[in-house]
Amino acid sequence: MKTSMATVCISGTLADKLHACAAAGFDGVEIFEPDLLAAPESPEEIAAIAARLGLTLDLYQPMRDVEGVDEDAFAAVLHRAEAKFRLMNRLGIDLVLCCSNVATASIDDDDVSAGQLRRLGDLAQGYGIRIAFEALAWGKYIDDYRSAWRVVERADHPAVGVCLDSFHILSRGHDLADIALIPGEKIFFVQLADAPRLSMDVLSWSRHHRLFPGEGDFDLADFTARIVDAGYTGPLSLEVFNDTFRQTDPRRTALHARRSLRWLEDAVARTLAEVPADLRMLPDSAAPSGVDFVEIKAEDTSAIEELLHQLGFTSRGRHRTKPVTLWTAADARIVLNEQHARGWEPRLAAIGLEVDDAEAVDLRMHELRVPRAYRRTYATEERLDGAVAPDGTEVYWAQAADEGEPAWVAEFEHGEPETPTTVARVDHVSLSQPWQAIEEATLFYTAGFALRVDSSTEVPGPQGLVASRVLGSPGGEVRLPLNVAPPILADQRAGAALPQHVAFACTDVRALARAARERGFIPLAMPGNYYDDLAARFEMTDAAVDELRELHLGYDRDAAGEYLHFYTRTIGEVFLEFVERVDAYAGYGAGTAPVRLSAQGRR
Amino acid sequence: MKTSMATVCISGTLADKLHACAAAGFDGVEIFEPDLLAAPESPEEIAAIAARLGLTLDLYQPMRDVEGVDEDAFAAVLHRAEAKFRLMNRLGIDLVLCCSNVATASIDDDDVSAGQLRRLGDLAQGYGIRIAFEALAWGKYIDDYRSAWRVVERADHPAVGVCLDSFHILSRGHDLADIALIPGEKIFFVQLADAPRLSMDVLSWSRHHRLFPGEGDFDLADFTARIVDAGYTGPLSLEVFNDTFRQTDPRRTALHARRSLRWLEDAVARTLAEVPADLRMLPDSAAPSGVDFVEIKAEDTSAIEELLHQLGFTSRGRHRTKPVTLWTAADARIVLNEQHARGWEPRLAAIGLEVDDAEAVDLRMHELRVPRAYRRTYATEERLDGAVAPDGTEVYWAQAADEGEPAWVAEFEHGEPETPTTVARVDHVSLSQPWQAIEEATLFYTAGFALRVDSSTEVPGPQGLVASRVLGSPGGEVRLPLNVAPPILADQRAGAALPQHVAFACTDVRALARAARERGFIPLAMPGNYYDDLAARFEMTDAAVDELRELHLGYDRDAAGEYLHFYTRTIGEVFLEFVERVDAYAGYGAGTAPVRLSAQGRR
Incomplete structure (x- = not known):
C-alpha cells in the first residue's frame, strides 16, 4: 500500500521535511498547516518541490472546530474553510482533515453536526476537495470514531468521509468491531501511531508520547488489518507527535518512520x-538462538586480554589477515580488534548473533532499509553480514553452527587449545543508547531480529536515573539490555557516559571468582553496607553473606531463583560481568545495579 | 525551625550529599537507605562525617511493607527491622520512616496493622528508636493520613507516631482539617514537597515530578502552618524525587533546596x-514596578547601536568611568557594555528592575542565600545591587525614581537630548534557560522579587518544542518569559541555542516600522503564507493584511484585545522585538512564535 507521513512527525523546515520523506522512500506526505505557515516558499513552490521529489501531497491538516456550532459561528467556519480550500487548490491537495470540535462546540446534536458537514462538503466539492472527518479522543461531543461515522453517514455527502486515527481509537480502548460497518470508500484517510500505555491525560499523551508502529503497546497490526x-485503499500514513522525533535529524527519523x-x-x-x-x-525469521561473538575494539586491547586471561578465557590466536585476536571460553567468544582503531579506548564495537536463516535476516534488513555494516573479508574467509544499529554498534548475523564452533x-591461528572453564556463554550484552536512539533501536531489534521487549525499568545512579529496556529472544538465549543515561550526560558519547558491558553465564561463579583472584584479578569493590543489607533482606546465614562479601559478589533472589554475579573494573568504555x-x-x-553504578562512579 | 533534606533529593555519593547539605546551611538530613547501601563508608564513618559537618541525622528511610501481613510474614518483618535498628544504632539515628504497605499486605484491618505497629514499637524501643508511620498515596489499604493516624492512635505506643508528607496528602486532595486532631507530639516527622498539578498516575507523579516548596501548585504554606x-516542633524536611534535581550539581541543588x-x-x-x-x-517587598534597564554585553556592540538608532533610540553618551554606553527611548533604557567582554558576541547580560524598597529586596536576597552580582562602582556613582539568576543573567534592583529618569x-556623558519616539518602555524580556535551571529560576524570581507565574505554554520550533513560562508582576509592569530549548540543543549555551530577546512597548508600531525602514532597518522576514492564514483566521480586510505583510508585522487577537509586533534579526545571542x-x-x-522560530532558523 502507499505510504505517507504527516510533516509534524519530524524536524526542520517544510522543505527539509519533504526532502527527508522522499529520501526515506515515502510515497507522499500530509501537510501539517503550521509547517506551511512558517515556510518561506509559496504553496505553488511547495507543490513543485514535492512533484520534483516524486511525493504526492495526500492531506492538508488540521482544520479545527467546524461543526456543532451556531449559525453565526458556522458562517465564520465557511469563510475560514473557503480560504483554506483556495490554498489547497494552490497546493494541489484534494483532501482536508477536519477534527471534531473541542473548543467552540455549543450544540450536541448529530443532525446539526451532520448538516454542517454536508454544507461544508458542498463548499468543498466546488473546489474539488473532500473532507475527512475525525473524532479526537478529547472532542467535546464527538470523541469516538463510531460517533464520527454516525454523523458522516447522516451527512450523506460524496465529499464527506471519515479519517480513522489509531491513537484516538486505541487510546480510548474503543471496540474495533464497528470499523467493519464503515464502507471502505467512506474511509477517506487513515493515520497511524503507536504509543506506550501511559496513565495520564489523553491530550498530553497524544501530543508528546506517540511512537511509530511497532514501538509501543497498541496492536497496530490488528487495527490496520480491520x-x-x-x-480502505488509501495510504497508510503516520501521524506521530513525539517530543524526541521532533528534534532529531529529519533524514534519519524519516528512515526510521x-x-x-x-x-x-x-x-x-x-x-x-x-x-x-x-x-x-x-521473509520469515525466528529470533536468534545465541550470541556468536562480541567484539571489543581499541588501539591497544592488552588490558582486556589480561582480564580475559585472569577470568579463564583461552587465547585462540590471531586472525590470519587482520590485527584481531580471539579469546574463548566454551560458547563465549570475544574478538579483540585493533584494526582501524587509532586513538580508541576499549569499547564494545560489534555483536554477532546466531540465526536459523541468515539469508532471511539479510533480506529483512534490506527491506527495512537498515544501514549495512561492512567488514573487509577475503576470498577464502567466512562471509560476515551485518547492520549498523541506531547507537552505532555493528550487529552481525550468521547461520548457527550445527555443532561445535562456528x-x-x-x-584464527597459533592459538592455544581451550582449557576447561566454568564460563559457558554470553548471558547478556548491555548497550548504552543515546537518548534519541532508544525507540529506533527497539524497532531495529524487534523488526530486524524478531527479538521482543522483555522488561523495562529505571535504575537510580549517583548522577540520576538510568532507563533500561531489555530486548530478548523468547527462550532467553539472547538478552540485550538497552540503557539510556540521564540527560545531564547527554553531551558525552553514550558509552562514555554509561559504560557498555558483556555478562557471561557461568556454572559456578564462586569458583570462578576464587580462581580469578589467584591469577591476580581484582573485582569491582562492593561496599560493606550492601552485604549488611543482604543479610537483613534475605535472612542468609552469616557464613553465606561473608562468602559473598569476600568475593565481592552481588546477590539477588526472587520467586523464580537466585542470581550471583561480580563485575570487573571498567576499561575504556566497557566492563565485564560474570553471572550464575x-x-x-x-x-x-536490579537491587545491585545502583550499588554498581555508584562504585563505578568512584573509579 | 530546623531544616533537613532527604539525601535522595540530590546527586552524588552519600558523602557528596552530606557536604552539599552542610554547605547549603541545612541543620540535618534524612538518610535514604539506597544511598547508604552504595556508600563505601561504614555507618560509623557516615555518622562521623555528619558530626564533623554539624549535620544531625534526623531520619532513616524508608522501611517498607511492615504491617497488614500474616504472622509468618510479620516474623520476617521483625527480623528485617531488627537488622535495620542495629544499623541505625551504628548511625546514631533514632527515628525510622515506615510507609504503609503497598506490596505484601493481605489483611485490611486497622487492628492488625495497629497491633503489628505496636509490636514493632516494642522492638524499636529496645534500641532507643521511634517509628514514624506514613500513608503512601498508593498504599494498598492505608493511603490517607487520617487512616495512618487512626492506626497509630490504636497502636497507642510511645515509640509509634506518624510522618506527614505533603505530597501524599495534597496529591490526593485530602481534607487537611484533621491534621488539627493529631497531637503535635505524635507527629514524629514532616516531609515537604511541592508538585505541579499533573493528570497522571500518582506513583509516577511522585517519583519523578516533585518540586521544592514554592515551585509547584500545592499550597505548602497552608499545609505547613496547620x-x-x-x-509539631521537629525539622521541616524536604523529600523531593525529581529526575532533574537527581542529576544536577549537588552543591547548587542543595542551596536551591x-x-x-x-x-x-x-x-x-x-x-x-x-x-x-x-x-x-x-522583609516585605512588593513586585517590581518596572524595568530600570536592560544590558547587552559584547566585545563590540556597534551592530546593536545601529539597530537602536534605526529604531528611534537616542544615544545618551558614554559612562564616565567605563566602556559603557546608554541608549534610551522614553522609559526604555539599553546599556551597551563592552567592559570585560573580550570575545563575546552580543548577549543579554543583565536586567535592572525598579523596586519600591531596594533594601528589603537586598535583605530578602541575603536571607535566600542568592549569589550576588558585582559591578565595580566608584565613590560618586550610584550603588548597584544585584544577584546572579540561575541562568547566569545578572539581575539588579534599584529604588524606583519618584519622577523623571533614574x-x-x-x-553618562556627551549624549544627545532624547528625540520623541513611539517606543514607551520595555514590554518583556525573554530569557533562555538551561533545562536544569527553570525551577530554580522560578523560585529566584518569585521568592526574591515577588513575581508570579502568569502562564506556561509550549511553542513548536523547527528543532522541537520550546517550553515557555512567564514570570510577571501583578500589573504586568514586568514580564519575563523564561524559555527552555529542546534537549537536542542542550550542549549549547542557553542563549546560543535559543536567542534571548527584549521587547519594547510602542504606542504606534506601524509608524515605528515605517520610520525604521526609512533609516535602513530590515525586519526579520515573515513568510507570505503566514499572512494568507491571518486573512483566513481573523476575517481582516485585504488592505489591513497587506499593510501587515508589507511591514512584516505579526498579529494576534483574542477576547481582550490585539497584538501587533515585529522582530529584528538576531545579533550574536540576542534580538529585539517591538510590540503594540x-x-x-x-x-x-503565541501564534506567531513558531513562524518566528522558523524564520530565525534560516538566518
Whole structure:
C-alpha cells in the first residue's frame, strides 16, 4: 500500500521535511498547516518541490472546530474553510482533515453536526476537495470514531468521509468491531501511531508520547488489518507527535518512520486471511538462538586480554589477515580488534548473533532499509553480514553452527587449545543508547531480529536515573539490555557516559571468582553496607553473606531463583560481568545495579 | 525551625550529599537507605562525617511493607527491622520512616496493622528508636493520613507516631482539617514537597515530578502552618524525587533546596495567627514596578547601536568611568557594555528592575542565600545591587525614581537630548534557560522579587518544542518569559541555542516600522503564507493584511484585545522585538512564535 507521513512527525523546515520523506522512500506526505505557515516558499513552490521529489501531497491538516456550532459561528467556519480550500487548490491537495470540535462546540446534536458537514462538503466539492472527518479522543461531543461515522453517514455527502486515527481509537480502548460497518470508500484517510500505555491525560499523551508502529503497546497490526478488510485503499500514513522525533535529524527519523511502516505491512499481511497484492510480508525469521561473538575494539586491547586471561578465557590466536585476536571460553567468544582503531579506548564495537536463516535476516534488513555494516573479508574467509544499529554498534548475523564452533574460528591461528572453564556463554550484552536512539533501536531489534521487549525499568545512579529496556529472544538465549543515561550526560558519547558491558553465564561463579583472584584479578569493590543489607533482606546465614562479601559478589533472589554475579573494573568504555543464574531467575540483579553504578562512579 | 533534606533529593555519593547539605546551611538530613547501601563508608564513618559537618541525622528511610501481613510474614518483618535498628544504632539515628504497605499486605484491618505497629514499637524501643508511620498515596489499604493516624492512635505506643508528607496528602486532595486532631507530639516527622498539578498516575507523579516548596501548585504554606499549629516542633524536611534535581550539581541543588525552605518559612509565618519564635518572615517587598534597564554585553556592540538608532533610540553618551554606553527611548533604557567582554558576541547580560524598597529586596536576597552580582562602582556613582539568576543573567534592583529618569543616567556623558519616539518602555524580556535551571529560576524570581507565574505554554520550533513560562508582576509592569530549548540543543549555551530577546512597548508600531525602514532597518522576514492564514483566521480586510505583510508585522487577537509586533534579526545571542498592545491583550503572540522560530532558523 502507499505510504505517507504527516510533516509534524519530524524536524526542520517544510522543505527539509519533504526532502527527508522522499529520501526515506515515502510515497507522499500530509501537510501539517503550521509547517506551511512558517515556510518561506509559496504553496505553488511547495507543490513543485514535492512533484520534483516524486511525493504526492495526500492531506492538508488540521482544520479545527467546524461543526456543532451556531449559525453565526458556522458562517465564520465557511469563510475560514473557503480560504483554506483556495490554498489547497494552490497546493494541489484534494483532501482536508477536519477534527471534531473541542473548543467552540455549543450544540450536541448529530443532525446539526451532520448538516454542517454536508454544507461544508458542498463548499468543498466546488473546489474539488473532500473532507475527512475525525473524532479526537478529547472532542467535546464527538470523541469516538463510531460517533464520527454516525454523523458522516447522516451527512450523506460524496465529499464527506471519515479519517480513522489509531491513537484516538486505541487510546480510548474503543471496540474495533464497528470499523467493519464503515464502507471502505467512506474511509477517506487513515493515520497511524503507536504509543506506550501511559496513565495520564489523553491530550498530553497524544501530543508528546506517540511512537511509530511497532514501538509501543497498541496492536497496530490488528487495527490496520480491520481497515484494509473494510476496503480502505488509501495510504497508510503516520501521524506521530513525539517530543524526541521532533528534534532529531529529519533524514534519519524519516528512515526510521518508513521502517516502522515496512514492519507494519508485514504484520498486517500476517494478520489478514486474504492478503491484498500490495501488502508484502517480510521473509520469515525466528529470533536468534545465541550470541556468536562480541567484539571489543581499541588501539591497544592488552588490558582486556589480561582480564580475559585472569577470568579463564583461552587465547585462540590471531586472525590470519587482520590485527584481531580471539579469546574463548566454551560458547563465549570475544574478538579483540585493533584494526582501524587509532586513538580508541576499549569499547564494545560489534555483536554477532546466531540465526536459523541468515539469508532471511539479510533480506529483512534490506527491506527495512537498515544501514549495512561492512567488514573487509577475503576470498577464502567466512562471509560476515551485518547492520549498523541506531547507537552505532555493528550487529552481525550468521547461520548457527550445527555443532561445535562456528567455521570462522578456524581463521584464527597459533592459538592455544581451550582449557576447561566454568564460563559457558554470553548471558547478556548491555548497550548504552543515546537518548534519541532508544525507540529506533527497539524497532531495529524487534523488526530486524524478531527479538521482543522483555522488561523495562529505571535504575537510580549517583548522577540520576538510568532507563533500561531489555530486548530478548523468547527462550532467553539472547538478552540485550538497552540503557539510556540521564540527560545531564547527554553531551558525552553514550558509552562514555554509561559504560557498555558483556555478562557471561557461568556454572559456578564462586569458583570462578576464587580462581580469578589467584591469577591476580581484582573485582569491582562492593561496599560493606550492601552485604549488611543482604543479610537483613534475605535472612542468609552469616557464613553465606561473608562468602559473598569476600568475593565481592552481588546477590539477588526472587520467586523464580537466585542470581550471583561480580563485575570487573571498567576499561575504556566497557566492563565485564560474570553471572550464575540459579533455577529460573530471569532478571539482572536490579537491587545491585545502583550499588554498581555508584562504585563505578568512584573509579 | 530546623531544616533537613532527604539525601535522595540530590546527586552524588552519600558523602557528596552530606557536604552539599552542610554547605547549603541545612541543620540535618534524612538518610535514604539506597544511598547508604552504595556508600563505601561504614555507618560509623557516615555518622562521623555528619558530626564533623554539624549535620544531625534526623531520619532513616524508608522501611517498607511492615504491617497488614500474616504472622509468618510479620516474623520476617521483625527480623528485617531488627537488622535495620542495629544499623541505625551504628548511625546514631533514632527515628525510622515506615510507609504503609503497598506490596505484601493481605489483611485490611486497622487492628492488625495497629497491633503489628505496636509490636514493632516494642522492638524499636529496645534500641532507643521511634517509628514514624506514613500513608503512601498508593498504599494498598492505608493511603490517607487520617487512616495512618487512626492506626497509630490504636497502636497507642510511645515509640509509634506518624510522618506527614505533603505530597501524599495534597496529591490526593485530602481534607487537611484533621491534621488539627493529631497531637503535635505524635507527629514524629514532616516531609515537604511541592508538585505541579499533573493528570497522571500518582506513583509516577511522585517519583519523578516533585518540586521544592514554592515551585509547584500545592499550597505548602497552608499545609505547613496547620502542622505547626498542631504543635509539631521537629525539622521541616524536604523529600523531593525529581529526575532533574537527581542529576544536577549537588552543591547548587542543595542551596536551591535550602532557599525553598527559607521561602516556605516566610510563607508559613505569614499564614499563622500566632507565629512561633523560630519562624521568621522575610522583609516585605512588593513586585517590581518596572524595568530600570536592560544590558547587552559584547566585545563590540556597534551592530546593536545601529539597530537602536534605526529604531528611534537616542544615544545618551558614554559612562564616565567605563566602556559603557546608554541608549534610551522614553522609559526604555539599553546599556551597551563592552567592559570585560573580550570575545563575546552580543548577549543579554543583565536586567535592572525598579523596586519600591531596594533594601528589603537586598535583605530578602541575603536571607535566600542568592549569589550576588558585582559591578565595580566608584565613590560618586550610584550603588548597584544585584544577584546572579540561575541562568547566569545578572539581575539588579534599584529604588524606583519618584519622577523623571533614574539618578544613574546622569553618569553618562556627551549624549544627545532624547528625540520623541513611539517606543514607551520595555514590554518583556525573554530569557533562555538551561533545562536544569527553570525551577530554580522560578523560585529566584518569585521568592526574591515577588513575581508570579502568569502562564506556561509550549511553542513548536523547527528543532522541537520550546517550553515557555512567564514570570510577571501583578500589573504586568514586568514580564519575563523564561524559555527552555529542546534537549537536542542542550550542549549549547542557553542563549546560543535559543536567542534571548527584549521587547519594547510602542504606542504606534506601524509608524515605528515605517520610520525604521526609512533609516535602513530590515525586519526579520515573515513568510507570505503566514499572512494568507491571518486573512483566513481573523476575517481582516485585504488592505489591513497587506499593510501587515508589507511591514512584516505579526498579529494576534483574542477576547481582550490585539497584538501587533515585529522582530529584528538576531545579533550574536540576542534580538529585539517591538510590540503594540491594543486594549487589554496580555499574551505574546503565541501564534506567531513558531513562524518566528522558523524564520530565525534560516538566518
